[in-house]
Amino acid sequence: MKTIAAFFATIALTAPAFAGGPVAVADEPMIAPVAQASVAPGLDWTGGYVGAQLGYGDVDSSTGALEGSGWLGGVHAGYRWDLGNWVAGTELTWDTTDIDLGTTGSLDDVMALKLTAGREIGNSLVYGALGVAQANATVGTADASDNGIVFGVGFDYAVNDRWTVGGEVLEHQFNNFDGLGVDLDATTVKAKVALRF
Numbered sequence: 001m002k003t004i005a006a007f008f009a010t011i012a013l014t015a016p017a018f019a020g021g022p023v024a025v026a027d028e029p030m031i032a033p034v035a036q037a038s039v040a041p042g043l044d045w046t047g048g049y050v051g052a053q054l055g056y057g058d059v060d061s062s063t064g065a066l067e068g069s070g071w072l073g074g075v076h077a078g079y080r081w082d083l084g085n086w087v088a089g090t091e092l093t094w095d096t097t098d099i100d101l102g103t104t105g106s107l108d109d110v111m112a113l114k115l116t117a118g119r120e121i122g123n124s125l126v127y128g129a130l131g132v133a134q135a136n137a138t139v140g141t142a143d144a145s146d147n148g149i150v151f152g153v154g155f156d157y158a159v160n161d162r163w164t165v166g167g168e169v170l171e172h173q174f175n176n177f178d179g180l181g182v183d184l185d186a187t188t189v190k191a192k193v194a195l196r197f
Contacts, residue, residue: 047079050197055188086120
């Protein structure tokens with residue numbers, strides 16, 4: 001008798017589960033979508049710029065007669081084209097110098113027209129440069145000048161959308177300077193600042 005009573009009690013308790021009626025299911029909590037952090041677009045290097053530079057130069061000659069080192073400084077202007085991760089440009093620089101060339105001369109100023117190409121890395125630009133240069137000097141009591149080539153590397157860092165700071169190392173080569181039978185090589189290291197527009 002107890003077995004029959006237990007059987008009917010079990011049926012009574014499980015009947016609702018087999019009744020086929022709707023079973024309430026707890027709603028899953030809604031998860032709000034996570035907002036994606038906005039990524040600032042990369043710096044656009046396209047545009048013109050003007051600036052100034054200050055540095056140090058060392059001049060060597062094939063004969064050892066016209067050699068020296070000293071400070072230099074000047075101005076520069078250029079234009080760049082942003083090509084995605086790559087940047088191309090052109091730049092004109094002029095530096096006046098305080099470099100005595102032995103006891104018989106001095107390097108007065110150097111002007112260069114360069115083509116540049118480099119890679120953008122964040123707010124920085126690392127580039128190579130190649131171009132032509134003109135140097136004006138005094139040898140004895142006569143003025144002398146000659147054209148040569150210039151090449152080197154540099155970098156610029158964009159402080160903001162308008163201002164950049166950077167540095168540059170350049171090699172200038174002048175063969176048979178002004179027909180004097182001497183080759184001049186000048187290495188310059190410069191710090192730069194520029195205003196972009």
